[in-house]
Amino acid sequence: MMTSNAPTTTTSPISAEDVKPLTELISAAAIAEIEHWRGKYPPERKRPPIIAALKIVQKEHNNYLDETVMNALAVYLDVPPIAVYEVATFYTMYNLKPVGEHVISVCTNLSCMMCGAKDVVKQLTERLNIGLGETTADGKITLVEVECMAACGGAPMLEVGEVFHENLTPEKIDAILQTLGWEDNHG
DSSP: OOOTTOOOOOSOSSOGGGSOOHHHHSOHHHHHHHHHHHTTSOTTOOSTTHHHHHHHHHHHTTTOOOHHHHHHHHHHHTSOHHHHHHHHHHOTTSOSSOOOSEEEEEEOSHHHHHTTHHHHHHHHHHHHTOOTTEEOTTSSEEEEEESOOSOGGGOSOEEETTEEEOSOOHHHHHHHHHHTTOOGGGO
């Protein structure tokens, strides 16, 4: 049985020589931002900055994470790669494959579903001519289904570019698509 005070591995099981340095994969500004998050924790606490660091790396890496950048981050933070993979695969805010320029995340959990999320998904799939988990042919928009985003009071809702759009109506959805550059002639 494992206890909460069990020792943790502090070195990465992958060799730094086998991994391209993170400093060569992302900008100096992004490294500085990661360092800002690392500075919030005692040096021996290496895992807490993973969530913020993944978000920073994803933004710098065409809005998705692949094995190359996740391994580089693990080496950089001096944590086992599995520690990075666990976080990246748990949260829907991380994209593990290439996505469109814009990602529309539609909440389909209980409150949103009861308030019309099914209609939101139908309108978006029809307008964009793609299914959930797919990207438009021009690479502009990816549509994904996500679990609760803690905006139940504004259901149904979706998120684009870290902005929540709540109490959706067909007109609001059309306006959102228009701000993303999606014109009627797409589909």
